[in-house]
Amino acid sequence: MRAGLILLCFAYVLSQFFRAFLAVLSGPLARDVGATPDDLATASGLMFVTFAAMQLPVGWALDRIGPRRTASALLLLGGGGGAALFAMAVSPLHINLAMVLIGAGCAPVLMSSYYIFARQFSVARFATLAAVMLGVGSFGNLVASYPMAWAAETIGWRAALWGLAAVSVVAALGILALVRDPEAVAGDTRGSLLDLLRMPVVWAILPLMFVAYAPAAGLRGLWAGPYLRDIFGLDTVQVGQATLVMGMAMIAGTFAYGPLDRVFKSRKWVIFTGNVICAAALMTLMLWPERSLGLSIALLAVIGLAGSTYPVLIAHGRAFFPAHLAGRGVTLLNLFGIGGAGVAQFASGPLFASAATGGAVAGYKALFALFTFALVIGLVIYLFSRDSME
Numbered sequence: 001m002r003a004g005l006i007l008l009c010f011a012y013v014l015s016q017f018f019r020a021f022l023a024v025l026s027g028p029l030a031r032d033v034g035a036t037p038d039d040l041a042t043a044s045g046l047m048f049v050t051f052a053a054m055q056l057p058v059g060w061a062l063d064r065i066g067p068r069r070t071a072s073a074l075l076l077l078g079g080g081g082g083a084a085l086f087a088m089a090v091s092p093l094h095i096n097l098a099m100v101l102i103g104a105g106c107a108p109v110l111m112s113s114y115y116i117f118a119r120q121f122s123v124a125r126f127a128t129l130a131a132v133m134l135g136v137g138s139f140g141n142l143v144a145s146y147p148m149a150w151a152a153e154t155i156g157w158r159a160a161l162w163g164l165a166a167v168s169v170v171a172a173l174g175i176l177a178l179v180r181d182p183e184a185v186a187g188d189t190r191g192s193l194l195d196l197l198r199m200p201v202v203w204a205i206l207p208l209m210f211v212a213y214a215p216a217a218g219l220r221g222l223w224a225g226p227y228l229r230d231i232f233g234l235d236t237v238q239v240g241q242a243t244l245v246m247g248m249a250m251i252a253g254t255f256a257y258g259p260l261d262r263v264f265k266s267r268k269w270v271i272f273t274g275n276v277i278c279a280a281a282l283m284t285l286m287l288w289p290e291r292s293l294g295l296s297i298a299l300l301a302v303i304g305l306a307g308s309t310y311p312v313l314i315a316h317g318r319a320f321f322p323a324h325l326a327g328r329g330v331t332l333l334n335l336f337g338i339g340g341a342g343v344a345q346f347a348s349g350p351l352f353a354s355a356a357t358g359g360a361v362a363g364y365k366a367l368f369a370l371f372t373f374a375l376v377i378g379l380v381i382y383l384f385s386r387d388s389m390e
Contacts, residue, residue, distance in 0.1 A: 003178045004068075004175065004178045004179030004180055005113060005116065005133075005179075007171060007174045007175050007178055007179065008067075008071065008109060008110075008112055008113045008116075008133075008175060008179065009113065009133055009136050009137055010171055011071065011075055011079075011109045011168075011171045011172075011175060012109050012110050012113070012133065012134075012136075012137030012140070013136070013137050013139055013140040013143070014075075014079060014106070014109075014140060014164070014167065014168055014171060015079075015106035015109045015110065015137065015140065016137050016138050016139070016140030016141050016144070017140035017141070017143050017144045017148075017164070018047070018079075018082075018083075018102045018106055018140075018144075019044075019047070019048075019106075019140075019141075019144075019217060019221045020140070020141050020144035020145070020220050020221045020243075020247070021144040021148050022040050022043065022044055022221065022222055022225075023144070023145075023220065023221060023222050023223070023224050023225035023226075023239070023243055024144065024145060024146075024148050024149040024152070024225055024236060024239055024240045024243060025148070025152060025157055026040060026225045026226055026229070026239075027225075027229070027235075027236045027239075028152050028157050028236065029095070029157070032157075033089055033090065033091060033092060033094075033095065034091070034092065035092045035095060036092075037222075037223075037226045037349070037352070038349040038350070038352070038353050039092040039095070040095075040222060041222060041223075041345050041346070041348055041349030041352070042092075042096060042345075042346070042349055043092070043095045043096050043098075043099045044099065044218075044221055044222045044345045045342050045343075045344075045345030045346040045349070046096050046099050046100050046103065046342075047099035047100065047102055047103040047342070048103065048217070048338050048339070048341045048342030048345055049103070049339065049342035049343070049346070050099075050100045050103030050104050050107070050342075051103040051104070051106060051107045051338045051342070052334075052335050052336075052338040052339030052342055053335075053339075054074075054103070054104050054107035054108070055107060055111070055331040055332065055334050055335035055338070055339075056331070056335065058070060058074075058107050058108045058111055058327075058331050059111070059327045059328035059329075059330070059331030059332065060327075060328065061108070061327075062108070062111065062112065062115045062327030062328075062331065063324070063325070063326070063327035063328055066181030066182070067108070067111075067112030067113075067115050067116060067179060067181060068175065068176060068179040068180065068181050069176070070108045070112060071108045071109055071112040071172075071175050071179065072172045072173070072175040072176035072179070073172075074104060074105050074107060074108050075105050075106070075108070075109060075168060075171060075172040075175065076105075076168070076169060076172035076173070077101075077104075077105065078101045078102060078103070078104035078105020078106070078107075079101075079102060079105030079106060079165075079168035079169075079171075079172065080105070080165050080166075080168040080169040080172065081101050081105070081165075082098045082099065082100070082101030082102035082103075082104075082105055083098070083102065083161050083162075083164045083165035083168055084161075084162065084165040085097060085098040085101060086098035086099075086102070086161045087158045087159075087161035087162045087165065088158075105168070110133065110134070110137065110334070111327070111330055111331050111334055112179070113133050114130055114133070114314065114318075114330045114334075115182075115326060115327045115330060116182060117129045117130060117133075118318060118321075118326040118327075118329075118330060119182040119326055120182055126314075126315045126318055126319075128258045128259050128262070130258070130311035130314055130315060131254050131255060131257055131258025131259075131311040131312070132255070132258060133311075134254045134308075134310065134311045135251050135254035135255040135258070138247070138250055138251045138254055139251065141220060141246075141247035141250055141251065142244060142247045142248065142251070144243075144247070145240045145241070145243040145244040145246075145247050146237070146240035146241050146243075146244045147240075148160065148240065149236050149237050149239065149240030149241075150237065150240065152236065153236065153237065195325065196321065196325060196328060196329055196332055197332075199320060201320050201385075201386055202317050202320060204381055204382055204383075204384040204385035204386075205313065205316055205317050205333075205382065205385050206317075206333075206336050207377070207378045207381040207382065208271070208275070208313065208378040208379060208381065208382040208385075209313050209317070209333055209336040209337050209340070210336045210337070210339065210340035210343075210378065211340050211344075211374040211375050211377070211378035212271075212275055212278075212307065212309055212310065212313060212337070212340075212375065212378060213307075213310050213337045213338070213340060213341050214340045214341045214343075214344035214371060214374065214375075215278060215282055215303055215307055215344075215371040215375060216250060216278075216303055216304050216307040216308065217341040217344075218341060218344050218345055218348060218371065219246070219300060219303060219371075220243060220246050220247060220250065220300075220304060221341075221345075222345065222348075223348065223352075223364075223367060224239070224242070224243050224246060224300060225239045225243065227289070227296075227364055227367075228242050228243075228293075228296070228297075230360045230364075231289060231290050231296070231360060231361065231364065232293045232296070234293075242297050242300075243300075245297055245300070245301050246297075246300045246301050246303070246304040247304070248301075249300075249301035249302070249304035249305040250304035250305070250307075250308050252305055253274075253304060253305035253306060253307070253308030254308045254310075254311065256305075256308075257270065257274065257308055257309055257311060257312050258311065258312075260312070261312055261315065266387055267312055267315060267316040267319075267387060267388050268316065268382075268385055268386075268387040268388075269387070270309070270312055271309045271312050271313055271316065271382070272379065272382060272383070274306045274307065274308075274309045275306070275307065275309055275375060275378075275379055275382075276379065277302065277306035278302070278303050278306040278307035278375065279372055279375045279376055279379065281299045281302040281303045281306065282299075282303060282368055282371050282372040282375065283368075283372050284299055285299050285300075285303075285364075285368045286365055286368035286369050286372050287365075289361055289364045289365055289368060290361050310337060313333070313337070314330060314333050314334070314337075315388070316385075316387075316388050317329065317332075317333045317388075318330055318333070319388035320388065344370065344371065344374070347370060348367055348370060351366050351367065351370055352364070352366065352367050354366075355367075
């Protein structure tokens, strides 16, 4: 099982990479494929929405056929096939289709490991294990920043994507060979997704789950590149270096959040405090998006650091789910998390295009306002949630 979890973690590095690499390729893709920032926002949104929509069948598959076959089949066909299609793209449509495939291929990777954690480890340890998996996997964020920018300048983005297609295929075959499915649940296994949605205890958690991941995912995965290029004139390599800082902050935040619920004996207030800090950083960017390059990079890093509450949010909801619905439970939470990021990406493109008629600064103010106020609304609702470590 240890070797299998290591391979799932490596596959999650690929998943994080695919969420974030468009930010540093905005220049080359505009030149070679004619993709505008709005086109890339659509492509990124399609990836996240596909990823989210796949959580329902993935949750069923994890509970019914196990993580080994679920993760390996989808990563092979979606991850490998999507990266190959991206490498051959000659229009924004091809990029859209490739990102749909990649979203489907990456959908089961993290949830497969979370399913194993939920079934084979105690509830108290879940948040720490989930954060470790997410933190290590988030090194894909780093690879998608300066290293990807360097590769695009050195060997070309097409060659880099062909390499990623090959790596995805190898990872999928490794998962098929080495991951071991947990033993079947004994006793009553009746239940469905609707049973989870009927639990009032999760109703106040799901709205924050929907909006909390969207700022870090949207900015790091897409908008940081155009923002730094349009407002401060950075080139592709400089954008890669700046987004590397945000990526490192996201990794640090993920590892830091892992044990905090046990340190403070609360998940709710750890999550709430972190997202309040994230909202404050977003509001500062909304008010002064052009103040200085150093301030903007620092605020992006704060958003990445403070906004990395995803694994603790998963742990908060997971604590209320029965064992035989663990797969559908964690994928339900992930559906809201990734789905919210996808909806935000779809909304961000037209919003920016409309607001930017008054200049790029106005466009980015509107963009940061979207993330800020959505997060604040989610936080207000989350105040009514019940702590899972009472």
